[in-house]
Amino acid sequence: MKFLIVALFFLTSSLLQVALGQSNDSERMPKSFMTPEGRVVFVDFISADYEVTYDLLGKKSVVQARIKFHQYEAGFPIYDSVEEILGVSVNGEEVTSGKARTPEGETTVRFIKKSLPRGLHEAKISVPLNQLVQYTSKGIRSAFWTTDLEDRGFLERYMPANFEFDQVKMKLMVHFKGISQPQKIYTNGVVKKLHKDQESYEITYPSYFTSSSLFFHTLPEGSTNELNFSLRSLDGRMIPVTVYTTTTQFPGGTNLEVLKNKSTEYFHELEKDYGAWPHDGLIVYNAGMGGMEYCGATMTSLSALGHEMFHSYFARGVMPANGNSGWIDEALASWRDEGYQSNSSLMGSSRMSAHPHHTRSTDMNAYNFGERFMQYLEGKLRAQGGLKPFMRFMLEKRIFSPFIIENFIKEMSEFYGVSLEADFKKFTYGEKTIFNNKFLSSKKIHQKLTIQEMEKFL
Numbered sequence: 001m002k003f004l005i006v007a008l009f010f011l012t013s014s015l016l017q018v019a020l021g022q023s024n025d026s027e028r029m030p031k032s033f034m035t036p037e038g039r040v041v042f043v044d045f046i047s048a049d050y051e052v053t054y055d056l057l058g059k060k061s062v063v064q065a066r067i068k069f070h071q072y073e074a075g076f077p078i079y080d081s082v083e084e085i086l087g088v089s090v091n092g093e094e095v096t097s098g099k100a101r102t103p104e105g106e107t108t109v110r111f112i113k114k115s116l117p118r119g120l121h122e123a124k125i126s127v128p129l130n131q132l133v134q135y136t137s138k139g140i141r142s143a144f145w146t147t148d149l150e151d152r153g154f155l156e157r158y159m160p161a162n163f164e165f166d167q168v169k170m171k172l173m174v175h176f177k178g179i180s181q182p183q184k185i186y187t188n189g190v191v192k193k194l195h196k197d198q199e200s201y202e203i204t205y206p207s208y209f210t211s212s213s214l215f216f217h218t219l220p221e222g223s224t225n226e227l228n229f230s231l232r233s234l235d236g237r238m239i240p241v242t243v244y245t246t247t248t249q250f251p252g253g254t255n256l257e258v259l260k261n262k263s264t265e266y267f268h269e270l271e272k273d274y275g276a277w278p279h280d281g282l283i284v285y286n287a288g289m290g291g292m293e294y295c296g297a298t299m300t301s302l303s304a305l306g307h308e309m310f311h312s313y314f315a316r317g318v319m320p321a322n323g324n325s326g327w328i329d330e331a332l333a334s335w336r337d338e339g340y341q342s343n344s345s346l347m348g349s350s351r352m353s354a355h356p357h358h359t360r361s362t363d364m365n366a367y368n369f370g371e372r373f374m375q376y377l378e379g380k381l382r383a384q385g386g387l388k389p390f391m392r393f394m395l396e397k398r399i400f401s402p403f404i405i406e407n408f409i410k411e412m413s414e415f416y417g418v419s420l421e422a423d424f425k426k427f428t429y430g431e432k433t434i435f436n437n438k439f440l441s442s443k444k445i446h447q448k449l450t451i452q453e454m455e456k457f458l
């Protein structure tokens with residue numbers, strides 16, 4: 001009963017926060033800064049409704065976004081879109097959009113050229129959808145695939161979005177115009193067909209999603225081979241799983257049974273180590289080299305499948321809030337790939353945690369030096385059970401609650417009752433990266449595709 005009251009208290013206080021437009025998102029919000037036009041400020045997106053219209057005959061596609069956001073300080077509100085803006089309005093007033101580099105030149109942001117006071121606001125922004133869209137005789141091939149190894153590589157490639165720190169309730173309305181046969185949609189949200197006779201869909205995503213969470217791939221029906229099955233989770237849920245490939249990549253038949261068996265094997269391995277599968281489903285698109293992770297979904301080569309499914313726990317379960325925290329999940333995933341090794345010493349240093357404040361991409365050294373750092377921590381904490389108990393603790397305590405690196409160090413220090421700050425400072429806050437090249441892993445399974453390479457796998 002006491003537990004119930006406590007639970008009710010937390011539930012109502014978090015509902016109250018939502019009602020007030022507040023959330024913990026503000027705690028990890030990047031710092032605002034000055035531009036020649038005035039002060040630009042990060043904001044907290046409350047919801048983003050996207051209307052995506054694919055026009056096969058006109059060979060063009062557009063995204064219209066309606067974003068409700070909470071602003072905590074006065075200034076020009078920041079968002080981002082790689083594509084140039086077609087139009088923007090805020091609180092019903094037509095305005096224009098600006099673009100600025102962050103103070104240390106780490107990245108680029110867009111902002112609404114209207115200084116707004118603190119409070120709740122609503123913006124409507126439209127952009128062309130040009131990346132990863134193909135117009136074919138059979139229909140549309142399109143995807144919103146991302147990368148964390150390049151700047152501006154998340155949802156902002158395709159539509160107006162916030163930085164990765166922000167959890168946003170997202171909805172996609174998708175219309176296919178001028179097509180003659182049905183489209184197939186693979187996505188990690190709930191899909192509803194809006195009209196029996198029209199190719200229009202509404203997709204809703206869990207409210208814990210950020211700009212790096214969403215998996216979306218559409219192609220004409222008949223372009224894929226898929227296998228659907230379900231896996232029983234430790235907590236009793238039946239998790240629906242879809243594994244698929246395209247017929248163009250595997251014209252002579254597919255390896256769907258192998259994909260099924262491997263997904264099943266990794267699913268049980270990960271549940272045994274880290275508890276029940278964190279998401280409502282699992283989608284595996286077997287394509288390309290290496291892979292990329294999403295919440296309960298991945299586009300991956302067979303060799304990287306275990307690595308990418310691990311990321312549904314660390315990366316898309318325990319979520320990084322920015323570039324300086326992004327290396328943790330790659331280091332942990334690589335540490336798993338290499339068989340959870342332990343080491344008593346470590347030479348060298350890196351700046352994985354210490355890139356300029358607004359950095360959005362992950363330091364590549366996560367895969368080699370980061371992995372060695374996890375080996376070192378495993379060795380150091382061996383008497384206390386090593387790293388796995390802490391990883392399980394993080395999933396219990398901080399799942400779907402994006403962290404900055406300082407949060408992670410604090411949690412780890414508290415968990416083991418010993419400060420680990422000096423280790424992180426020495427090995428991850430260096431001025432530059434210095435380490436022996438023999439650390440470089442020969443395995444290349446964490447390779448991530450560029451957007452040009454992704455075109456081939458639509």
Ligand SMILES: [Zn+2]
Nearest residue numbers: 307330333446
């Ligand atoms: Zn990875």
